[in-house]
Amino acid sequence: MTAVTADATPGGRSARGLVELVFRARELSLVAALAVLVLVTTAVNPNFLSGQGVKDIFLNTSILALLAVGQSLVVITRNIDLSVGSVVGLVAFCTGKFVSADPTGRGVLTALVFGVAIGAVCGLLNGLLVSFCRVPALVVTLGTLYVIQGLDHYIAHGQQINAVDLPPALLHLGNEGVLGVPYLPVITVVVMLAVGYYLRSYPSGRDFYAIGSSPEAARLAGVPVRRRVLAAYLFSGALAGLGGVLWLARFGTVVADPARGWELIVVSAVVVGGVAIVGGVGTVYGAVLGALLLTTIGSALVVLKVNSFWQQALTGALLLLAITVDRVLAVRVTRLLRKRSVRHGA
Amino acid sequence: MRDPGEAEAPRGPAPGTAPPPVLALRKAGKSFGAVRALREVSLELFAGEAHALAGENGAGKSTLVKTLSGVHRPDEGEVLLDGAPVEFGGPAAAQEAGVAVIYQEPTLFPDLSVAENIFMGRQPRARFGRIDRRAMHAEATELFTGLGVAIDPGRPARGLSIADQQLVEIAKALSRRARVLIMDEPTAALSGNEVARLFNVVKTLREQGCAVLFISHRLDEIFELCQRVTILRDGAWVAGEPISALTPDDLVRRMVGRDLDTLYPKQDTLPGEVALTVGRLTREGVFTDVSFEVRRGEIVALAGLVGAGRSEVARAIFGVDRWDAGTVEVGGRRLPPGSPTAAMAAGLALVPEDRRQQGLVMDLSIERNIGLTGLKSVRRGPVISRAAERDRARDWAARLQLKFTRLGDAVNVLSGGNQQKVVLAKWLATDPAVLIVDEPTRGIDIGTKAEVHRLLSELAGRGIAILMISSDLPEVLGMADRVLVMHEGRLAAEIPRERATEESVMSAATGRDGAAA
Structure with missing residues (x-):
């Protein structure tokens, strides 16, 4: 990716400018990578940029990006939530069952409240186990991943939800839009902007970064660490719930555990989007761009008629590249800052 | 009948006398399990006064600091704020009351900006509760200007030197309008001019009416900065008096509870053949053209300011980092670059600077840590013999007079001085020909310090070549047969023992005089 060029900054810049450039460079380089990808693909197959093609990409990205926003919040606090895929599945199935039992009386709003x-x-549950019982997040959410999955299968009992049983308004939410813009991406963008603004501009939002950057320092600074970590999980879970309802609305037909394996795609999107897996760094904008890039x-690959096996390999390669770039950049920035301090002190 | 004695309160401020102490402990006690960390300790901190807290490691200084700063609650006695008993529910409550602690290694948020570090949790607000970033930066700049230092509030804390990190912590304390500043060994990791800068800041704060509690193992610092001293020994209060009533010797005697025969028991030895030869060693951007040799039975000190490249030279010699040019020979044999295994096989041992991070596996037991370097010698076939490991550990623990309960205890329960002994034991067990020690007594109390010095001297007497990196000038002057001084990555001077003085070493270290030898 092009982020590596960021270290070619002229020496006269202030350290602040330098660091902000590096972080913005991540989002810019994601946009650049997207642009290259779209241009190349369109050159091969002009249909790629057709109205329907673009709409599909945005629809497909929406739910993943929504989950990535929730996941970012958790990862920024130096934790992880592997259970989101299972939660989406559970919510999609249960909400489907719930509204199809009375499709006229139970509408979109009821479905949303129920699912969230x-x-x-x-x-x-995740948050309580991680923050108050002090069990490592990886283990807790791996456990809840399987527990929720099992619960989903138990409830489904081999059945499936059919689109015809659902209230039409719900299906409308998942596939239609206003003035040609589908609802799903609008919802995602609104959530992203709200969370991004909150994280940057509110003291409690900064707490999440503080916790991920140094849990010990956060405790000493009087940051309510456990409450914030709990809030991050609660929020990630709620967004996964929203994602589940939207999944139901978009696809209509749902079997048990439809989003199996999604947790890893979500984590990939977040990391590719520049949220440090060790916490403290990153934005939800980056995470959403990461989700958009992976979906695109x-x-x-489908348009280019490349075997879909390659998609996973490519996602993996991108993940490795992102982590490598992060690492190299971190080392370089640290070294540069150190040099600056030395010069300053002299 | 009235008892005239009862009419007057024995304590408390009478009208017209001095105000009560800002923060005080009265007969405080604290136990952890069976260990009584503090017993009936009293201490009073007054506005505008710097108060030293002295005592060996394990004397209870840290527990006292944590009690004052709300981390621990005393089991007995009480904490008094402005003369009134107070119970801090946690560190946040103590900070709220104006008590700020500066730790030896400050805990900052590396990824966040300096300004955010200062104002975390108390950011200036704009409309709708948003953070007012501009005001935050302006206030941070103002704080730094007041302290007389130039740190960009917008840069991330990552990469700041420890001295600058402490200044950020002080700025944080000031922004909270702290009235009590507790400094837990702030100077241990600072170079000479950084200490001077810190002292200027602290003196200004003291004059502005701050109460300061200062902890240091360096006696000269205590005498320079403080007006009053409280001495702890084994968790108990030993003395509390104006510092003018004491001499450094008195202070040491009260801390240790006995006379120290001598702190630097360097025996004279006749240097033997050359054990370590370093020829024009260069690592680009770190150090250049470093050449010296160390003979058997000799202690050579590598002095210089922090950041001069001393530890980096040691790491390169031992093969932790690669070098770009030059040679390292041990006993006449050349070492390949970047191979600690080859260095160990040739008889090199390195006791690193940071024992917690680099020297020890903190969660492992004493015997396991000692056993780490010599797994071969405790092996029976492919299997490690627990019995051999234990025997070896017991042997070395006895030789170094290690204080421990059980060899199976994790090393993180030991005091700093005893941890350092474990690191030493671990390396001495490899039977090295050349021993490199990096800051062997940093953060170690005076009693243990003397023991470490005696041990080094004894090892040299047995023919081991010792290269000692130290920022502690008296230690350098007291222990070394020769002093090598580094300045900005180069050897600036080589000074023999007879001519080594504080002035000659410092002038070479600061680059004022490149030709001291």
């Missing part, structure tokens, strides 16, 4: 509530309960690669 289930997701929030799952997130609360998937669509591009």
Whole structure:
């Protein structure tokens, strides 16, 4: 990726400018990578940029990006939530069952409240275990991943939800839009902007970065560490719940555990988007761009008639590249800052 | 009948006398399990006064600091704020009350900006509760200007030197309008001019009415900065008096509870053949053209300011880092670059600077740590013999007079001085020909310090060549047969023992005089 060029900054810049450039460079380089990808694919197959093609990409990205926003919040606090894929599946199935039992009486709003509530309960469980029982996040959420998956299969019992049983308004939410813009990406963008603004501009938002950057220092600074970590999981769970309802709305037909394996794609999107897996660094904008990039690669490979096996390999390669770039940049920036301090002290 | 004695309170401020101490401990006690860390300790901190807290490692200084700063709650006695008993619910409550602690290694958020580090949790707000970044930066700049230092509030804390990190912590304390500044060994990792800068800042704060509690193992610093001293020994209060009433010798005697025969028991030895030869060693951008040799039975000190490249030279010699040019020979045999295995096989041993990070596996037991370097010698076939490992550890623990409960205890329960002994034991067990020690007594109390010095001297007497890196000038002057001084990555001077003085070493270290030898 092009982020490496960021270290060619002229020496006269202030350290602040330098660091901000590096972080913005991540988002810019994602946009650049996207642009290259889209241009190349369109050159080979002009249909790629057709109205329907673009709409599909945005629809496909929306749910992944929504989950990536929630995941970012958790990862920024130096934790991880592997249970999101299972939560999406559970919520999609249970909400489907719930509204199809009374498709006229239970509408879109009921479905949303119901689904978000289930997701929030799952997130609360994760959060309590991680923050108050002090069990490592990886283990807790790996456990809840399987527990929730099992629960989903138990409830589904081999059945599936069919689109015809759902209220039409719900399917409308998942596939239509206003003035040609589908609802799904609008929802995602609104959530992203709200969370991004909150994280940057509110003291409690900065707490998440503080916790991920140094949990010990956060405790000493009087940051309510456990409460914030709990909030991050609660929020990630609630967003997974929202994602589950949207999944149901988009696809209509849902079997048990439809989003199996998604947790890793979400984590990949977040890391590719520049959120440090060790916490403290990153933005939700980057994470959403990461999700968009991964989805676009998937669509591009289909258009380019590349075997879909390659998609996973490419995602993996991108992940490695992102982590390598992060590492190299971190080392370089640290060295540069050190040099600056030395010069300053002299 | 009235008892005239009861009419007057024995304590407390009478009208017209001095105000009560800002922060005080009265007969405080604290136990952890069976260990009584503090017993009936009293201490009073007054506004505008710097108060030293002295005592060996394990004397209870850290527990006292944590009690004052709300981390621990005393089991007995009480904490008094402005003369009134107070119970801090946690560190946040103590900070709220104006008590700020500067630790030896400050805990900052490396990824966040300096300004955010200062104002975390108390950011200036704009409308709708948003953070007012411009105001935050302006206030941070103002704080630094007041302290007389230039740190860009917008840069991330990552990469700041420890001295600058401490200044950020002080700025944080000031922004909270702290009235009590507790400094836990702030100078241990600082170079000479950084200490001077810190002292200027602290003196200004003291004059502005701050109460300062200062902890240091360096007696000269205590005498320079403080007006009053409290001495702890084994968790108990030993003395508390104006510093003018004491001499450094008195202070040491009260801390240790006995006379120290001598702190630097260097025996004279006749240097033997050359054990370590370093020829024009260069690592680009770090150090250049470093040449010297160390003979058997000799202690050579590598002095210089922090950042002069001393530890980096040691790491390169031992093969932790690669070098770009030059040679290293041990006993006449050349070492390949970048191979600690080859260095160890040739008889080199390195006791690193940071024992917690580099010297020890903190969660492992004493015997396991000692056993780490010599797995071969405790092996029976492919299997490590627990019995052999234990025997070896017991042997070395006895030789170094290690204080421990059980060899199976994790090393993180030991005091700093005893941890350092474990690191030494671990390397001495490899039977080295050349021993490199990096800051062997940093953060170690005076009693153990003397023991480490005696041990080094004894090892030299047995024919081991010792290269000692140290920022502690009296230690350098007291222990070394020769002093090599580094300045900005180059050897600036080589000074024999007879001519080594504080002035000659410091002038070479600061680059004022490149030809001291």
